[in-house]
Amino acid sequence: MSSIFSRNIPPECLKNIIEFVKEGPNPNLYSCMLVNREWMKNCLPLLWNRPFDISIPVQNGTKLMNTYISCLDEIKKQYLIDNDIYLRQNRTPQINYPAYLRELDYEIFERYTRFWLIENIYSDRASDLDTIAESLESIEIEYTNNQLKKLLPCLFSMFIEKSNNLTHFSFYSDGEMCLDIPELPTWMVSTATYSTTNNSLIVSSSHVLRTSPAASNNSNFLKNLTTFKCEVDDSDLHLPNLITFMEILSLRCKMLQTIIFTWRSLYDTNVHNYLREIVRQQQQLRVIRVNYSNINISRVDEIFQLENIKILNTDN
Structure with a gap:
């Protein structure tokens, strides 16, 4: 009955119905997934595009991470097992959940992962994760x-x-969590070099991202990024991996529309050069908000001269 019903609904209408369910006061997309494969296909992107939400209870966050960990490839799973990290669900799911991800909040991602580990290691102490x-x-x-x-x-x-x-x-990092993003894999790291003569990144045909099977299977990683938010709110933080990630963004991203950037660290004083290179590459940039209390803004003054960019809340 449900299959006959869904076949009579145009795809556009079905998407509107599911969107309506999502925006309702008591969204129940999981029930919609059980109708049939067509409904499931339309529900999955809505369920998994923004999983790192501060409003989600931490207990649900650990279940989320358990699913993501089960999506790791066999090499990574074996690495974790070899390092005494017990995998509760070792079987790889048929659904590629990470493919639906649209918004990644690193602070919440780290928090959920930390609590997954705490629950995994010390679950015999109590049922409440905060208490543990x-x-x-x-x-x-x-x-x-x-x-x-x-x-x-x-x-x-x-x-x-x-x-x-x-x-x-x-x-986001304030010195308590998210001290830096993880060290990036070799295939992702750029060999672009920094020139001290003209204070800019040098990117030539020989300076490209190192390739690997993973990289060759996904040549579009980071290319669809439209929003980059970075807030470093501690003068003692040193974040070399984040700097490397910004370098990669300057090479990969061309479609950024919004950049929100705060840098209060006294380390990595050349961060303005990476910010400048990111901005230079964009074709659709419309809004940029920079807190430059610890950035030499004279080195990125061209950021504020680009047309059609709205500057918001910059500090003096």
Whole structure:
């Protein structure tokens, strides 16, 4: 009955129906997924495009990470197993969940991953994750952090490899969490060099992203990014991997429309050069907000001379 009903609905109408369900006061997209394959196909992008939402309870966040961890390739899974990270669900799902990701909030992603580890290691102590986290001794916190440094790179590289639809990337650090993004895999890292003579990045035909099977399977990684938000709110932070990621953005991204950038770190004083190179490459940039309290703004003054860009809330 449901299959006959859905076949009589034009695809555009079906999408509107599912969108209406999503925006309702009690959205129940999971029920819609059970109608048939066509309904499931239309529901999956809505369920998995913005999974890192601060309003989602942390218990649901750990279930989310369990699903994503099950999507890792066999090499990464074996690496985690070899490093004493127990995989609750080792079987790879048939659905490629990371492919639907559109918005990646790194702070929430790290938080969910940290709590997944806490639940995985110390679940015998209590059912409430906040209670478990507060009870950890310093040596246990150090062990959790070391395991986190092994798990985060696997997941982050998977998101970049598989997420052709990624449009928003946000990073926030105040010195307590998100001290830096993970070290990026070799295939993702650019060999572009920095010129001290003209203060700019040098990118030539020989300076390209190193290739690998993962990279060759996804030549469009990061190319659809439209929003880049970065807020570093601690003067003592040193974030070399984030700087490398910005270098990659300057090479890969051409479609950014919004850049929100705050940099209060006293390290990485050449960050303005990477910001400038990112801006230079954009074809549709409309809004840029820069807090340049620790940035030499005279080195990026051309940012503010580009046409059709709205400058918001810059500090003096």
